[in-house]
Amino acid sequence: MSLESVALLFQSIFLEDRLTPLTRVRLARLQMPLIRLALAQPTMFGNTSSPGIDLVNLIVARALEQEGSPVSAAAFELEIQRLVSMIEHSKSGETRPFTEASEAFNLFLSHYRQPDEALSEVSSEVSQQEQRDPLTVQYSVLLRRMLHGMPVSSELSDFLFKVWARVLADSSVRYGHHHAQTQSFKQAVTALVWATGARKTRRNRARVIKDVPHLLQTLRDGMEVLGLIEDEKNRHITTLSPPMMDAFLYKKAPHAAP
Secondary structure (H helix, E strand, O other): OHHHHHHHHHHHHHOOOOOOHHHHHHHHOOHHHHHHHHHHOHHHHHOOOOHHHHHHHHHHHHHHOOOOOOOOHHHHHHHHHHHHHHHHOOOOOOOHHHHHHHHHHHHHHHOOOOHHHHHHHHHHHHHHHHHHHHHHHHHHHHHHHHHOOOOOOHHHHHHHHHHHHHHHHHHHHHHOOOOHHHHHHHHHHHHHHHHOOOOOOHHHHHHHHHHHHHHHHHHHHHHHHOOOOHHHHHHHHHHHHHHHHHHHOOOOOOOOOO
């Protein structure tokens, strides 16, 4: 019954054409955390003040009132994305993440920006995008130079040029070229090429095994900067797995028979 209630709740959300497509997509990401909460606490729908339901209703209500609101559309969507990501990365089956998200959202709403501030924020977003585009091209050129003459798989090449160049550009705009996080993302390129190259010695294979967990976390952190959902991150990580496995399957060519 709880699962059916969750399904009906989100069905009504998806049919609400007054919500923007982006808001519906981000609300849809709350469906699985809410299902896990319903499974962990089956009686939650008997409670008139369920944190999970309250949060969804609060976001929907404010989204429907967004037209004419002093909160800019960009700021509103970014706040929803932040709260959804926070819940997705929290321990499932607990009400605490939903409660904290509701409190944070109410705090955000209590500090409505004035129209001139909203306009300034939109202008800032446009300015940042204007910086990201040429930086993405520059980083693509830099990656091409770094990889010139190196045996790189098509999976790794696609990831670096289609995803990681954007990560580097976005991080540079947000934090600066010399920020520690941007530098970490740059170093990940070399580490990733190393991890997917043929490992001829046991020592090198041991080094890769030691470094891969940290590398994968760095890749996830970079994709988080882009705002990719968990499924997209997992899909990219899965795509990179075969090249990494090939590195460990390297076999020395057999000697010719005497």
